[in-house]
Amino acid sequence: xxxxxxxxxxxxxxxxxxxxxxxxxNLIMILHxxxxxxxxxxxxxxxxxxxxxxxxLVKIWGVVTFYHFFKLTKPGEHNIQVCLGTACYLKGSExxxxxxxxxxxxxxxxxxxxxxxxxxxxxxVGCCGLAPVMTVSGEVFGKVTKAAVPGIIQxxx
Amino acid sequence: MAIRxxxxxxxxxxxxxxxxxxxxxxLVKEAKEQGVENEVQVVRTGCFGFCEQGPIVKILPEDSxxxxxxPEDAHELIAEHIIKGREVTRLLYDKTKSAKHAQVEDIxxxxxxxxxxxxxxxxxxxxxxDEYIARDGYAALEKAIFEMTPEDxxxxxxxxxxxxxGGAGFPTWMKWNFTKQVDNPVKYVVxxxxxxxxxxxxxxxxxxxDPHSVLEAMTICGKAIGAHQGFIYIRAEYPLAIHRLEVxxxxxxxYGLLGKDILGSGFDFDIxxxxxxxxxxxxEETALLQSIEGHRGMPMPRPPFPAVKGLxxxxxxxxxVETWANVPVIIHKGGEWFxxxxxxxxxxxxxxxxxxxxxxxxxxxxxxxxxxREIVFDIGGGIAHGKKFKAVQTGxxxxxxxxxxxxxxxxxxxxxxxxxxxxxxxxxxVMDEDDCIVDVAKxxxxxxxxxxxxxxxxxxxxxxxLYHILEKITNxxxxxxxxxxxxxxxxxxxxxxxxxxxxxxxxPVLSTMKYFKDEYLAHIVEKRCPSGKCKKLISFxxxxxxxxxxxxxxxxxxVGAISGELRKTYHIxxxxxxxxxxxxxxxxxxxxxxx
Numbered sequence: 001x002x003x004x005x006x007x008x009x010x011x012x013x014x015x016x017x018x019x020x021x022x023x024x025x026n027l028i029m030i031l032h033x034x035x036x037x038x039x040x041x042x043x044x045x046x047x048x049x050x051x052x053x054x055x056x057l058v059k060i061w062g063v064v065t066f067y068h069f070f071k072l073t074k075p076g077e078h079n080i081q082v083c084l085g086t087a088c089y090l091k092g093s094e095x096x097x098x099x100x101x102x103x104x105x106x107x108x109x110x111x112x113x114x115x116x117x118x119x120x121x122x123x124x125v126g127c128c129g130l131a132p133v134m135t136v137s138g139e140v141f142g143k144v145t146k147a148a149v150p151g152i153i154q155x156x157x
Numbered sequence: 158m159a160i161r162x163x164x165x166x167x168x169x170x171x172x173x174x175x176x177x178x179x180x181x182x183x184l185v186k187e188a189k190e191q192g193v194e195n196e197v198q199v200v201r202t203g204c205f206g207f208c209e210q211g212p213i214v215k216i217l218p219e220d221s222x223x224x225x226x227x228p229e230d231a232h233e234l235i236a237e238h239i240i241k242g243r244e245v246t247r248l249l250y251d252k253t254k255s256a257k258h259a260q261v262e263d264i265x266x267x268x269x270x271x272x273x274x275x276x277x278x279x280x281x282x283x284x285x286x287d288e289y290i291a292r293d294g295y296a297a298l299e300k301a302i303f304e305m306t307p308e309d310x311x312x313x314x315x316x317x318x319x320x321x322x323g324g325a326g327f328p329t330w331m332k333w334n335f336t337k338q339v340d341n342p343v344k345y346v347v348x349x350x351x352x353x354x355x356x357x358x359x360x361x362x363x364x365x366x367d368p369h370s371v372l373e374a375m376t377i378c379g380k381a382i383g384a385h386q387g388f389i390y391i392r393a394e395y396p397l398a399i400h401r402l403e404v405x406x407x408x409x410x411x412y413g414l415l416g417k418d419i420l421g422s423g424f425d426f427d428i429x430x431x432x433x434x435x436x437x438x439x440x441e442e443t444a445l446l447q448s449i450e451g452h453r454g455m456p457m458p459r460p461p462f463p464a465v466k467g468l469x470x471x472x473x474x475x476x477x478v479e480t481w482a483n484v485p486v487i488i489h490k491g492g493e494w495f496x497x498x499x500x501x502x503x504x505x506x507x508x509x510x511x512x513x514x515x516x517x518x519x520x521x522x523x524x525x526x527x528x529x530r531e532i533v534f535d536i537g538g539g540i541a542h543g544k545k546f547k548a549v550q551t552g553x554x555x556x557x558x559x560x561x562x563x564x565x566x567x568x569x570x571x572x573x574x575x576x577x578x579x580x581x582x583x584x585x586x587v588m589d590e591d592d593c594i595v596d597v598a599k600x601x602x603x604x605x606x607x608x609x610x611x612x613x614x615x616x617x618x619x620x621x622x623l624y625h626i627l628e629k630i631t632n633x634x635x636x637x638x639x640x641x642x643x644x645x646x647x648x649x650x651x652x653x654x655x656x657x658x659x660x661x662x663x664x665p666v667l668s669t670m671k672y673f674k675d676e677y678l679a680h681i682v683e684k685r686c687p688s689g690k691c692k693k694l695i696s697f698x699x700x701x702x703x704x705x706x707x708x709x710x711x712x713x714x715x716v717g718a719i720s721g722e723l724r725k726t727y728h729i730x731x732x733x734x735x736x737x738x739x740x741x742x743x744x745x746x747x748x749x750x751x752x
Contacts, residue, residue: 027451067434085355129208140174
């Protein structure tokens with residue numbers, strides 16, 4: 001049996017992997033669980049999954065890099081998502097991204113030096129009625145204007 | 158004491174983002190504190206559809222429709238409406254209507270709608286199976302198991318004329334029949350809930366508001382085709398929908414409506430959830446199956462079709478959420494009833510996510526054959542901020558634009574294709590005069606280039622080339638030959654791409670070129686962007702008539718391109734201007750002009 005904290009995988013995570021091990025089509029479900037626990041999927045985590053499942057690393061890495069949802073780098077403490085779905089785009093969500101850059105010096109895909117915030121573009125959060133939309137640590141903010149951005153960030157400082 | 162009022166609180170994603178959960182808690186707390194907790198029942202429902210006005214609270218039996226409610230309004234709603242029987246006028250949608258008026262029937266947004274798919278959204282608590290059953294839920298399953306043969310079920314769908322709501326419009330009964338006819342001990346039923354079209358959220362709302370309808374439909378399909386296992390493939394980005402599905406699955410297993418020996422009939426059927434991971438191409442059925450199997454979501458050539466050789470090589474029926482949600486109603490009320498709704502070409506209704514530059518954003522369900530004008534102007538309330546209508550985009554990154562001239566086209570599968578767009582999954586995005594059509598085409602191409610799986614060359618290389626040409630045009634470097642190239646490459650992609658993503662991704666370009674040729678020409682010949690969106694083609698100048706010399710623009714300019722003396726006209730140095738628009742946004746006198 002594996003030690004409890006080997007490679008940062010919790011006991012629950014290892015148990016989950018073992019539970020799914022024999023099920024066909026398990027890989028994506030397992031990767032979701034890894035990301036849920038660790039915030040992203042590191043090369044080491046992928047190697048660990050490969051070892052636990054007996055699946056070649058190349059196959060796992062192929063899947064991880066194919067899907068947008070899986071992150072390869074560690075996100076900030078608060079991950080900011082700005083929706084670039086069509087409705088949000090038309091209503092000016094690009095301006096929110098510019099404002100975030102101005103306020104935090106944060107580019108899309110980057111993390112602030114203190115590790116506090118990271119920024120990603122997403123395609124449709126599914127609340128188009130509230131466009132333009134941004135989320136911070138999962139909390140949704142709708143009808144966001146440039147002027148509202150500093151106040152939203154302040155909440156998470 | 159008996160319950161005399163029901164308070165329905167919208168628990169859809171958009172309203173939850175506006176803290177409807179806190180409103181729910183506050184109402185429960187207030188009811189208790191004011192001593193009426195035994196007389197009212199507060200229910201958290203699925204999406205009401207009228208997202209523009211959210212969070213929404215509806216109180217029955219008066220049918221009072223309260224909009225933009227805040228948690229602090231809970232005290233007044235209980236004290237006034239529930240205890241004193243007086244409507245809280247300031248929160249009503251139509252503040253002029255008297256207390257006795259049935260508000261919901263009266264609101265224009267709902268008048269032309271007809272709800273089959275969304276029949277329970279906003280009426281029941283999606284996490285309570287009893288409420289679903291009280292509205293005829295699982296009656297269709299009972300009928301299908303005990304009174305109908307598999308042939309009867311398929312015939313009912315044939316009579317109904319239900320066509321796939323995911324976009325392609327393939328007759329649902331034929332898919333089921335193909336699978337039924339294959340002799341194989343293992344077959345699968347799959348629900349496609351990978352709603353990837355940016356600007357569409359019909360499936361999400363259906364699953365959040367009425368998860369049992371999809372479970373019931375899949376079980377009926379299992380009975381019809383002889384399958385015992387189903388999978389729901391859903392976006393990981395929809396945590397609330399996933400949660401409600403899990404709750405619903407547990408409840409129906411506890412009630413003997415899912416799992417082993419359903420309703421004591423000896424028929425076994427169960428469903429598992431599989432998460433997507435943010436790949437638009439996985440909405441394509443063969444790619445979706447690859448993803449459920451745990452691979453990269455790359456499409457496979459068809460034939461063989463999944464109906465014959467699908468998940469793990471077994472015959473598989475795949476339908477989209479909205480298609481599934483229609484099935485229990487058809488079985489319960491009969492295909493004959495369903496076939497009378499809609500047009501000759503397309504029966505039933507269609508749900509659209511109406512968004513963009515429209516007054517009433519939201520989710521609407523209308524009978525097929527409703528015109529776009531009715532949807533945009535009657536239901537949607539027209540264009541916001543008094544701007545001029547420009548176009549509606551349907552079908553998302555696979556569809557095209559529809560202009561003023563075609564607004565009176567009755568919507569069905571065939572009519573939309575004839576005017577150069579498509580039904581798609583139901584995104585309907587309204588654009589006004591401020592939107593640049595070339596920029597919109599570029600936006601969609603950017604999306605499909607990003608989402609192309611890279612397997613076939615026409616899509617991988619063609620899409621990127623189209624994008625680069627559009628970029629060139631919006632930067633003011635386009636030539637007339639570029640228009641021919643766009644057409645030629647687009648046509649090739651339509652013919653030669655492996656799956657629907659590549660075959661349809663040129664559509665936004667080709668359709669905007671067809672209907673807005675003059676706008677492309679303005680960019681190419683005059684080097685001008687008529688709507689002022691393309692930064693490389695615009696310039697900012699200061700109107701000396703309006704400028705008061707307050708220096709605000711100069712202080713805000715990030716590159717120091719604006720200079721002048723206090724109380725005199727300021728000036729922008731065009732060679733240094735980066736066209737960020739900060740001066741335009743900050744000027745209090747409207748003195749900065751966009752040219």
